[in-house]
Every structure is written in structure tokens, then in C-alpha cells.
Amino acid sequence: AADGAPTTDPQAAIDGIILPMAGHKGYAIAAMVDMMSGVLTGSGFLSAVHSPYKTAEKSNCGHFMMAVNIEAMQPLAEFNARMEEFIAEIKSVPLAQGYEEVFYPGEMEARNDARNRRQGIEFPDDTITDLKRIAGETGLQALLPLD
Known part of the structure; x- marks a missing residue:
């Protein structure tokens, strides 16, 4: 039965995600979404992605x-109130x-963005080493501190 928990059982996955x-x-x-992002843009769609x-x-x-002009449909304040309710x-x-919270689409990304703007973006040490090496090889000066 589907209970929202992750599984490593292939049959349980099929039973839970077939629809x-x-x-x-x-x-x-x-x-x-597939029509607009695949067919309309000339990119892959369905099994071609x-x-x-x-x-x-x-x-x-x-x-x-x-882009949607919200105010063409309803006052912005009304939309914002309805979004809060949603x-x-x-x-x-x-x-x-085992879960503490449900996230709405984009919420985790918004939280990460806010944190990154406050604290900066963390890179693994090997990435920093590679960036320094590439900057040295190409003669480019780092635009941001890499230490």
C-alpha cells in the first residue's frame, strides 16, 4: 500500500507510481508541461528526453x-491572500x-537562495582547487575570493 514512504522494493514502487x-x-x-517544454520548443518530449x-x-x-499578469484576473492583494490559504x-x-514538514513547490529552493545570499555558496574543496588551477592556467583573475 502506498504510504508516502521511500522504498527499495521495485514492486512497491510500481504499485505506488503507476498512475x-x-x-x-x-x-x-x-x-x-511536456507539450510546452518539448513539442513547442523543438526539444525532446516523452521518451526522447x-x-x-x-x-x-x-x-x-x-x-x-x-509570465502571467495576475492583476488582469484579480486584485493582487486577493491573489496573495488566496495563495497564503493555498x-x-x-x-x-x-x-x-519520519518527515517533519511538507514543502510546496519552490519552497526549498527559496530557503536555499535566502541562506546562500546570507552565508554564501559552499563548494567542495576539490571544486575550489580546480577553479584556482583553471584560473592560473588561463591567466584569469578570480572575481570572487576562493579561500
Whole structure:
């Protein structure tokens, strides 16, 4: 049974993920995203998109951006209040065992961005070593301190 917990059992994974999230609406949203980011942009779609972690083949992944004029649909204050209500409902769902919080889309990234702006971005030591080496080999001066 699907209980929201990670699994290493292949059959449990198949049983838990065989249907798109949110049934027919989730399927429709996934299809629209693939149409806009794949078909519309001339990039890969469906099975023609490959893992970005396999360096032997191009991922063929496309991207689609959209801007919406919220005030053309409703006053901004009303939208903001409704978004707060939307987020509160998402965060109020029962938690899966072993989890302390539910995140809404983009929340973790926003938190990481705020932390990085306050504290800077951490790089592994080997990355810093490589950057210093490349700067030395190319004669480029580092724009930021690498120590």
C-alpha cells in the first residue's frame, strides 16, 4: 500500500507510481508541461528526453517560461491572500512517517537562495582547487575570493 514512504522494493514502487499524481488532472498537467517544454520548443518530449546525468547522450530537455499578469484576473492583494490559504492547506496535510514538514513547490529552493545570499555558496574543496588551477592556467583573475 502506498504510504508516502521511500522504498527499495521495485514492486512497491510500481504499485505506488503507476498512475500520474492527481489522476486524470495530473496526467493532463504532465502532458501540457511536456507539450510546452518539448513539442513547442523543438526539444525532446516523452521518451526522447534523457537523463541529464548520462554524459554519453544529450538530455534533449527543453524549457518553457510563462509570465502571467495576475492583476488582469484579480486584485493582487486577493491573489496573495488566496495563495497564503493555498500554501496553508498544502502544509496542513498529515505527514508521512519520519518527515517533519511538507514543502510546496519552490519552497526549498527559496530557503536555499535566502541562506546562500546570507552565508554564501559552499563548494567542495576539490571544486575550489580546480577553479584556482583553471584560473592560473588561463591567466584569469578570480572575481570572487576562493579561500
